[in-house]
Amino acid sequence: MPQFRFHSEEATAVRRSLLVRGDLRDWVPATCALVAEHLRHHGIAPNGFPFARWHALPAGVIAVEAGFPIAARITGAGLIEPSTLPAGPVLAGWHTDPDQQLAATYRLLDEWLETEGAIRAGDSWEIYHDLPACEGLGVRIEVVQPITFAHATTARR
Structure with missing residues (x-):
């Protein structure tokens, strides 16, 4: 069952790619x-689990960033750059079944959005609760989707 909550802005350290x-x-x-x-080399402790966030571009290409939330913003240093995960209302869903495709979790979020009259408000991200072993993405993946409610958008017009 998806969970509605408010997400506070988080500073992150990421690597980006296409x-x-x-x-x-x-x-x-x-x-x-x-x-x-x-982060270890610079004495910075992660402030949470690793994540990835991406945006679809034309021709099947995606702009992706992956890394960790951190307590304070870093300065850019080569491959590792500062970024943020946005503040605001979000919908979160869990993928925990190794036999189920992650796409099923995204479908559950889409169903909730439709039922509740909410819409996507930016790119989602995945938080990998099994990834610290770095042997794969694991099965405990939290999908976080920033949202807004359609009635709030309509009321501002």
Whole structure:
């Protein structure tokens, strides 16, 4: 069952790339390991689990960033850059079934959005609660989708 909540803005340390969707499964764990090593080298503790967020571009390309939330914003240093996860209302759903495709979790979120009259308000992100082992994405994945309510958009016009 999806959960509605408010997400506070989070500073993050990320690596960015342009990929095709099929490359995400290998790129995310390797990138999170790279970001984790960068943070360790600079004495910065992650402030949560690793995540990935992407935006679809034309021709099947996606702009992706992956890394960790951190307590304070970093300055850009080569491959690792500062970013943020936005504040605002979000809908979160959990993927925990190794036999089920992650797409089923996204469908549950879409059904909730339709039922509740809410709409997407930006790109979602996935939080990988199993990833610190960096052996794959795991099965405990939290999908977070920023949202707004259609009636709130209509009322402002």
